[in-house]
C-alpha cells in the first residue's frame with residue numbers, strides 16, 4: 001500500500017518535471033483593492049436585472065391578458081343570446097329545434113351537443129385500445145430503432161394538418177362508409193373514424209410517457225415473482241399508469257371535441273338529432289365553421305353561434321379541470 | 331453516530347484585521363425551513379489557504395456558497411458575514427460586486443461553451459473592459475497564474491470544451507482570478523482530476539496563496555495537509571473544530587474529528 | 597386458462613393492434629403522397645388558382661402560407677421567448693406562477709376555431725382590420741404562443757445549472773447570464789422547438805378562415821410597396837393559405853378538379869411537415885455540434 005503510494009508520487013513528480021509547471025510571477029492580475037462603497041450601491045447589473053425581469057414578466061402578462069380577453073370576449077358574445085335575446089338556457093341545452101333565424105324559441109343546440117359528445121366519445125373508445133397496445137409495444141415489447149421509427153411516424157401523424165385528414169376522409173372514408181352502409185356516407189361514423197386517427201398519436205404518446213415513468217424495479221420484482229409478461233403488464237404496468245392513461249384519454253378527447261375542419265368536411269352538416277351513425281349530422285365546431293360567415297354580427301342567429309363557441313370554450317376548461325383533478329388524485 | 335455535542339470543540343479565532351472574511355453565527359435554511367447549517371462562526375486569515383473537511387452532507391458546500399451569496403435563491407441565510415468591516419449578508423448588499431470580489435471555482439469544471447479566450451474575457455467585457463490589448467494581457471497573465479498558459483497559448487480561440495477536465499478546471503480558476511478578486515472559494519476543485527492535473531492545480535494554488543485568500547473544500551486529506559495552513563472540520567452542519575492544519579491532523583481535540591481523520595487517512 | 601396461454605394471447609392481440617396501426621400509418625401517408633405527388637408540377641406550384649375552371653395552381657396560397665408563417669414567428673417568438681425565460685429562470689414557486697402555467701395550458705388546449713373566432717371578433721370586427729394577413733398572423737400567434745413557450749422553456753431548462761452558477765459566480769447579473777450563456781447553450785433546442793411549432797402553424801386552417809379570409813385578392817409580385825393593396829407584401833390584404841385552400845375547394849366544390857388540387861396541396865403540406873419534423877432535429881443537432889465542437893473557427 002505504502003509502496004504503491006510512493007510509486008504514484010514518483011509518477012506524478014516525473015510528469016511534473018517533464019511538463020515543467022511554470023513558476024510564474026504575475027502582476028497585472030493582483031487582487032485589486034476592493035472599493036467597499038460599491039458593495040452597497042446599485043450597479044449596472046442591478047439595472048440589467050430589473051430590465052430583464054420586467055421585460056420577461058411583460059411577456060407573461062401579455063399571455064395572461066390574452067386568455068382573459070378570449071374568455072371575456074367569447075363569453076360576452078356567447079351570453080348575449082341569453083341576456084339580450086332572452087333565450088332560455090335550458091331550451092338552448094335540451095331542445096333540438098335549431099333555427100335561430102325564426103326567433104328565440106328556436107335556439108336549441110341539443111342535436112349538436114349530442115353529436116359533439118358522440119364523435120368525441122366514440123373516437124376515444126376506439127383509439128384507446130390501439131393506443132395502449134402501441135404504447136405497450138413501444139415500451140414493453142421492443143426497443144431501440146423500431147421504437148424510434150414508430151415514434152417518428154406518430155409525430156408525423158400529429159403534424160398532418162387537419163384539413164388533410166378531412167380531405168382523406170372525403171376521398172376514402174366517405175365512399176367506404178357509403179359502400180358498406182348506404183346513404184350519403186357523411187355522418188357520425190365517418191367523423192369518428194377520422195377523429196380516431198387524429199387522437200391516436202395524442203393518446204399514444206402520453207401513454208408511452210406514463211409507461212416510461214414506471215420504475216423498472218417494479219417490473220423486475222414482478223417478473224422475479226414468476227409473473228408472465230402479461231401478468232406484469234396487467235397487474236403492475238397498467239395499474240400504476242392508470243391515472244395517467246386517463247389523462248391521456250382526456251387530452252385526446254379534448255382534441256377531438258375541439259377539432260373543426262376535419263369533422264366539418266366529413267359529417268354532413270345537418271343540424272338533426274342523430275338517429276344513427278351514418279346519417280348527416282353537425283357538431284358544435286362544424287356548425288360554427290360553416291355558419292359564422294353567413295350571419296350578421298349582433299343578430300340572434302349570430303349570437304346563437306357565439307353561444308356554441310362559448311360552450312366549446314367551457315368544455316375546453318372542463319377537460320383541463322378534469323386533467324388537473326386526475327393529476328391531483330393519481 | 332456520536333452526538334456532536336459530546337465532543338470537545340476548539341475553534342481558532344483571529345482578530346478582525348487578520349481576517350479576509352469571517353462569519354458570525356451563520357445558519358442556513360434550505361427552502362426557508364430545513365436547517366442544514368448551525369451557527370457557524372469562522373474567520374479566514376488573509377493570504378492563507380484554509381481547507382474545509384468533513385463527511386459528505388456535512389454542510390461544507392452550503393457554508394462555502396453562502397460566503398458569496400450563491401445560496402440566495404435556494405435558502406435563507408441567517409447570521410453575518412464580515413468582509414471589509416461590512417456585513418455582506420444583508421439584502422442591501424450588491425451581490426454582483428460582492429461576487430466579483432469573492433471568486434468561486436466549482437467541483438465540476440464548468441467552462442462556457444465559448445473559446446478559451448472568451449471564457450476569460452466574457453465577464454471582463456460585461457464589466458466594461460473594452461481595450462483589446464489590456465484584455466489580451468489579462469488573458470495571458472491569468473492563464474499563466476493558473477499554470478495553463480503553456481498548454482493553450484496556441485489555441486486561445488478554440489473551444490474550451492475541447493480541453494481536458496484538468497485543463498478546464500484551471501481555466502475556471504483563470505477565469506475567476508481574471509476579475510482580480512480578493513478571495514477565492516474552491517469547492518472540491520480537484521475531485522474530478524487525475525493525479526497529474528491535481529498536482530498542477532495544487533501547485534497553482536500554492537503560488538496564488540501569496541496574493542489571495544483561499545477557502546477550499548476537499549475530501550482529500552493528503553491534499554489538505556499538503557497545501558492548507560488551516561483546516562476546519564464540519565460535522566452535521568456544525569463547525570466542530572478549526573485550527574492549524576498541523577494541529578487538526580496530528581492533535582485533534584475531539585473524538586469525532588480524530589475518527590474522521592484517521593478513517594480518511596487509513 | 598393458464599397464465600402462459602394468456603400471455604401468448606395478449607402478445608398476439610397487441611401485435612395485431614400494432615399491425616393495424618402501422619398499416620393505417622403507411623396507408624395514410626402513402627395515400628397522400630401517391631395521389632398528390634404526381635400533381636406537384638412546376639405549373640401547379642407557379643400558377644394562380646382558378647375559381648371555377650380546372651387546371652388552377654397554388655402559387656398565391658403557397659406564398660401566403662409562407663408569409664403568414666414568417667409574420668407569425670416574428671410576432672410570437674419574442675413574446676414566447678420572454679415568457680419562457682420568465683418561467684424557466686425567474687418565476688418563484690408560488691400561486692401566481694401556478695396560475696400563469698394553468699393559463700398557458702388552457703390557451704394551448706383551446707380549440708383553434710375558438711382562437712380564430714376570437715381573432716375575428718377582436719381584429720376583423722372590433723379593430724376594423726377586415727380579413728387580412730395581419731389579423732391572420734395575430735390569430736396564429738395566439739394559437740402558437742403556448743406551444744412555442746413550452747418548447748422554449750424545455751430547451752432553457754435543459755441547460756445545466758452549473759452554467760448559470762458559473763455566470764453568477766463571476767458577478768454577472770442573472771439577465772446577462774441568461775442572454776450570454778444560457779440562451780446560446782439552449783439555441784439548438786430553441787430552434788428545434790421553433791421549427792416544430794412552425795410545422796403546426798403552416799398547416800393550421802381553422803384559426804385562419806375567419807381572420808385571414810378565404811379568398812385572395814389579385815397579388816402583384818413586382819409591387820414592393822407594402823402599402824399598396826395589390827403588393828404581395830401588403831399585410832392588410834386578405835390571404836388564403838394552402839390549408840384554407842384545401843378546405844375551401846372541398847366545401848365549395850365549384851372547380852371541377854377539386855380532387856386533383858386538394859391531393860396536390862395535401863401532398864405539399866405533408867411534405868413540408870415532414871421536412872419540418874426531420875429538419876428541426878437535424879438542424880438542432882447540427883447547431884449543437886457547431887457550438888460544442890473542438891474548433892470554433
Ligand SMILES: Nc1ncnc2c1ncn2[C@@H]1O[C@H](COP(=O)(O)OP(=O)(O)OP(=O)(O)O)[C@@H](O)[C@H]1O
Nearest residue numbers: 360361366384385386387388389390391392393404
Ligand atoms: N439546494 C438544496 N436544497 C435542499 N437541501 C440541500 C441543498 N443543497 C444541499 N442540501 C442539503 O444540505 C446538506 C449539506 O449539503 P452540502 O452540499 O453542503 O454538503 P457537503 O458537505 O458539501 O457534502 P459533499 O462533500 O457531498 O459535497 C445535505 O443534507 C444536503 O442534502
Ligand SMILES: [Mg+2]
Nearest residue numbers: 390391392517
Ligand atoms: Mg459539497
